[in-house]
Amino acid sequence: MTIAIDVEGVEKRYASFTALAGVSLRVEEGEFFALLGPNGAGKTTLISCLAGLTRANAGSLRVMGHDVVTDYQAARLALGIVPQEIVFDPFFSVRETLRFQAGYFGIARTAALDAWIDELLAKLSLTDKADKNMRQLSGGMKRRVLVAQALVHRPPVIVLDEPTAGVDVELRQTLWSFIRELNAQGHTILLTTHYLEEAQQLCSRIAMMKQGRIVALDTTEHLLNAFSERVLRVKLERDLPDTLVPLRSKQQGAWHQFEIHDYSEVESLLARLRESGAVISNLEVTEPELEAVFVKIMHQDQGQDQDQGATR
Amino acid sequence: MIGFQTLLRKEILRFWKVAFQTVAAPVLTSLLYLLIFAHVMSGSNAAFPGVTYEQFLIPGLAMMTMLQNAFANTSSSLIQSKITGNILFILLPPLSHWNFYFAYVIAATVRGLTVGLGVFLVGVFMTHIPVHNVAWVLAFAFLGSAMLAALGIIAGLWADKFDQIAAFQNFIIMPLTFLSGVFYSIKSLPGFWQTLSHLNPFFYMIDGFRYGFFGTSDVPIWLSFSAALGAFAGLSAGAVWLLKSGYKLRQ
Incomplete structure (x- = not known):
């Protein structure tokens, strides 16, 4: 089994605080993995390091075996990221946005690409918005376009950073059934979310982060049995x-x-x-509820965090 | 290669979709300068023998417009993407720093040349413009646009807000262009100011460009060419180095 995401001893320090204090974790190919933790725990920083948006001060990160610094092109080709913040280019329509994104990843504009874009739009209920300018879309629609953008180059590893924040129930269900489908096809999924019931339902393994460290890492079942x-x-x-x-x-x-x-x-x-x-x-x-597990783990003594930081 | 082509196309479309603002407006502004200055200065001594003031002014205005627009293109594209956050879309794909550099510089050069051509065409309607050597005209048009495009990358990466780009434009680009001999020959200046003008890389851009039209210039053409090429190479090296280091992009 290939290791889809391999993080080893990653540290990231900013002037006044440490965002990542030595994080190690491995996600195997085909896993549906959750990365949980309170705001400021370092989840997004870790994802940024993985995406090459932030450079780690120490440690190494690999996507499908490709180092994100020394072999960044192969690593980025293997990775699709849905960012937490809603961003868009106001100059372009939904379809143009997706064609450009595919082009940046080196995909030529062919009938096959257009068919894949149409499929993505249909799966994400965006077909009727395809030729609308990005500015005309609601927040939820813009978020769906971000999901489509992350998938347009068919990456084997997909990272979703709080994809359902502020998204209505119906869309959430559409999104999850699509992501489940991708997972079933063999895509590796890394998810961060504050909706713990989503993580409990979807993910087979869970890592919990607190203050830049991993404080728990186990299968969802084990965590539920051990803590709740x-x-x-x-x-x-x-x-x-x-x-x-x-x-x-x-x-x-x-x-x-x-x-x-x-x-x-x-x-x-x-x-x-x-x-x-x-x-x-x-x-x-x-x-048992993941929420109870989460609360227990987050309230554990600081001293114990240190020991479990090395757990994989 | 497809990645680079896509980024280039996106950068060109970005200004082309708002061509009224990015192409038509600067051409109109130059036309206004031309009408007003040519009217006010009509009958004044021409800088070069056999060249009217109007003829003298047109290449200067064309170059000034090219420089300003090439700078505006890269700097505003970068600062807009940074502030709106959509720079993410080009940071996530496997694009190299060379891809970035060439896509941004070529797109800005295309805008510079388009606007320059517009000013030239307006000029052609107003007066006869001789072309002494089209190769020099094109060489300086390309170099001038590309040099300011590279400077625009540096400014766009460095700035954190629009205000800083505006300051760069108003306190550096504008004085350097206005004091580079767009409206006059630097030979008409007192000695000290002439010497100072020789330190301004924009002066060589305009002087060399003008040579292409009239076959006369304030300084030898090869000096202008070397100075322009040197400034372009220096600024490009700076821009590429910043892009490679991930300065303010990948922290």
Whole structure:
């Protein structure tokens, strides 16, 4: 398996602060990978280093095996970036913008290119805007054009930096089904987002960053299991019998909460409730949530961050 | 090569799509200069024997317009892209610093030559303009436009806001062009100012360009050519070095 994105010991310092304090991570070809972290954690700086927009002070970055500094042309050909900020060229229409972008990547204007541009426009619901000037588009449409621009040279590695910020639900779903399709075709996807449920649903592996370091890096499943529990919530007719109070993790009015690790624990807990004479009027089991994992990891002691910084 | 061609086409389209502002307006401005100065100065001593003031003025105005527009093209394109952020679109692809340099300089030279041709055509309608040696005319037209295009790259990379480009234009480009002998022969100046004019690279551009038309000039043509070529090479080296280093583009 080829390593699609290989980041080793990358450091980036600005005059007064350190944006990246030694980041290492590897994303394998075909992965759907999430890079999460609060604002200012260094996610965008890392992506900028990968794209050659920023030069790292130390360490190395490779895209599909090509070093982003010494072999920058091959590295950039392999990479499609959807930037966080909405930018556009007011001189051109949507179609012109895409043709130019393809040209910059060395793709000649052929019927095949025009067909691919038409396909991209259709997938991103932009067909009827193709000949409109970029200025006439709404923010959400401009963002979709940015996605099309990143894909126009068919890069094997696609980086999306908060692609759904301020985007409506319908578009978000269209976008994700398209990105999933690309992933299924073998494209590697690196995603940053503040919508953690998106990352949880889409990504197989997750890295979390804080203050320029990677503080967690594991499969989504492992992270959820290690840091977040399933919860059984029951609503009782009367108070919880005293014998069961030590098992309870939380109480909100008539709702009582019990942490469980496995569904098999549900039955025994319910049996004990029944035996103690409790009458259940309502019940629910909640799944682990990435948001809970995120909050726990971000509140971990600073000292622990250091140790996990080297995790890959 | 396709990448370079695309960037060049984009840079040319960028000014061509607003040709009223980038081509027609400077030609009109020169026409106004020409009408006013030719009227005011009519009957004054011609700088060169057998050359009327109007004839003398036209190549100077054409060169001045070429220089200003070539500079405006690269500098405004870069600062606009930087400020709007769409410079990203050309920083992400595998374009080299040479691609950048040649695409920007050639596009700006095309604009310079287009505007210069416009001024020349307007001049042809007004008076007879002799052409002594078309090769020198073209050589200086190319060199002048390309030199200011390179300077425009440097200014466009350095500036962080439009105000700084305007300052560059108004405090450096404008004085250097107006004091380079567009409107007069520097031989009419007192000694000190003549000496000072010889330090101005724009003077050699205009003097050499004029030689192409009249076969007479203030300084020998090869001196003008060497000075122009030297200034062009120096500014180009600076522009290429800045582009290669990623100055203010890739930090």
